[in-house]
Amino acid sequence: QVQVVESGGGLVQAGTSLRLSCAFSGRTASRYTMGWFRQTPGKERESVGGIKWSDGSTYYADSVKGRFTISRDNRKNMVYLQMNSLASEDTAVYYCAVAFRHIDPTSHGYDYWGQGTQVTVSS
Numbered sequence: 001q002v003q004v005v006e007s008g009g010g011l012v013q014a015g016t017s018l019r020l021s022c023a024f025s026g027r028t029a030s031r032y033t034m035g036w037f038r039q040t041p042g043k044e045r046e047s048v049g050g051i052k053w054s055d056g057s058t059y060y061a062d063s064v065k066g067r068f069t070i071s072r073d074n075r076k077n078m079v080y081l082q083m084n085s086l087a088s089e090d091t092a093v094y095y096c097a098v099a100f101r102h103i104d105p106t107s108h109g110y111d112y113w114g115q116g117t118q119v120t121v122s123s
Contacts, residue, residue: 002026002112006096009117012086020081020117022096029100030054034079035110036070038092038119045095050105051079059105064090088123 008020022034032053039045049060051070058070069082079096094117097110 002098004096004098004112004114006094006114006117009094009119011120011122014087014121014123016086017082017084018086018119019083020094020096020119022079022081022114024077024079024096024098024112027100031100031102033099033101033103033105033110034070034072035097035099035105036079036081037095037097037108038090039095039116040092045108047106047108048081048094052102052105054102061106083119086119086121088121091119091121093118 003026004024006020006022012018033050035050036048037045038048047061048064049070051058051072067085072079096114098112099110103109
């Protein structure tokens with residue numbers, strides 16, 4: 001059974017940083033794509049970015065480029081979302097997702113999703 005679990009959310013002040021973690025287990029594959037998404041009430045879930053496991057190439061939404069960084073730890077099967085210079089508009093539930101193949105990291109075509117972790121940025 002595949003599990004995807006996010007952690008690291010919380011309440012922070014604007015201008016500060018936060019790092020989210022995502023652990024996945026239950027299946028191995030030669031190719032992975034991991035993605036981060038966020039969602040606020042009444043809005044569609046939007047891509048924050050993603051990473052292709054094989055070569056570590058990363059992709060970011062324009063709204064977070066230069067502020068957010070996605071990285072991975074191969075041995076631990078974990079992916080991280082480092083968020084810097086947080087602003088109130090970054091407040092959302094953040095989701096991690098995994099696909100056991102290469103897909104467009106910003107698409108919604110992932111196989112498994114976590115339950116989400118709340119990030120609240122106070123101004």
